[in-house]
Structures are given as structure tokens and as C-alpha cells.
Amino acid sequence: ETGVTQTPRHLVMGMTNKKSLKCEQHLGHNAMYWYKQSAKKPLELMFVYNFKEQTENNSVPSRFSPECPNSSHLFLHLHTLQPEDSALYLCASSQDLASGRLDYEQYFGPGTRLTVT
């Protein structure tokens, strides 16, 4: 496989369920990201990992819990979500975030379309 993959591609869950989103990158990158894209709103950065260390939590509610076991895998654990959390969740990866670096183009996976009922 190439690029960035995400599973599942679609997920419907109730407000009391617990589920996880998975992302895997095959680009040799060391930085990984979670974004949320809601209808008619700009992409919102949620979490950033650089060499497995979380470097950004953009004021995300605790019902979203990220996990990065290594530089190639990223998870987003979901529990007790709200209907307003329904959105497209996108994973991306890039070169590591080194000071002064400019070439950190981010490559996105296909996304998980999440619906919370």
C-alpha cells in the first residue's frame, strides 16, 4: 500500500459507544496529524505528533483521545460523542517538524466519515 490509509472509511456510532479510528502512513514520515472537517467549515487541526510525541492539542474535548504508538500509526479513540461531532476526520503525515524546516508538505488520507446518532 502507498500513501496514507485510514480505516474505517465510514462509521456510525451511538452517543454511548466507544470506537477507534486508525491511520497508517507508508511515506517514511515522522509527523502525523488529526484534522476535523465539518460541513461549511475550514479544516480544524486537532492533534499533532512528531516522532511519536504529542506536540499539539488544539483544545480538543477529552472524548477524543489520540494514540501514536510509532511514527507510522495513529489512532483516534472516541467515546461518548455528541451529534455535533459528526464530521469527516482526516489523518495526514509529513516530514518531521524540525526548526527552520520549510518542506513539511502534509499528505492526507481518504478520511473517515463519522456520524453520531
Place this chain on the structure above:
Amino acid sequence: QKEVEQNSGPLSVPEGAIASLNCTYSDRGSQSFFWYRQYSGKSPELIMSIYSNGDKEDGRFTAQLNKASQYVSLLIRDSQPSDSATYLCAAPRGDSWGKLQFGAGTQVVVTP
């Protein structure tokens, strides 16, 4: 204040014409800029990156950067119906390399 601003469109462009998209950013510390194309229901796809003032060409796409005026633009020459999509401009927060802020996107519609 929005950090990265784009006209939402839709921008209607006749097939074969040039589509011109503009983006302004507020953080003077930003050094890298990216254009993504997003088809409806799909994820963003990187089409251009630019770091230096001036023009950068890649096929039918040209990115232009003017750091003094804090704007970056994208030109699409010989527009095709397959170019119909939403184009996202992204710039990093000046204090946080790699932490991109995205504009809301400009929808482009190429009409045959």
C-alpha cells in the same frame, strides 16, 4: 480575525480559460504556503507548495507568493472540467512549523 482568508466562490470559469484564486494570511512569520485541491466527498490533495517570493510553475498550475503583501495566489491555465473542485490555501502559524491553518476554500466550477 481569520488567519487565512479566501473568497468562497463559486468561481465560474469557462473551459480553457485561466482560473485565478487568491489567499491572504495574517501571520508575517509564515514561510511556507500550500495549495490543496479537494473534490466533493474526498480528502485534500496537495497540488503546490511555495516558499519564496515570486512564481512557481508546475504543469498548468502557477503559485505566486508576495510576502510583503501577505498574499499567495494560484493560477490554473487551460482550465478543464476536471479542475472543478474546492481549492484550499494553507499557511503555518509562524510560531509552530507544520501546524497548518487552512482557509475555508474557494469553489471553482469549470463550465464546458
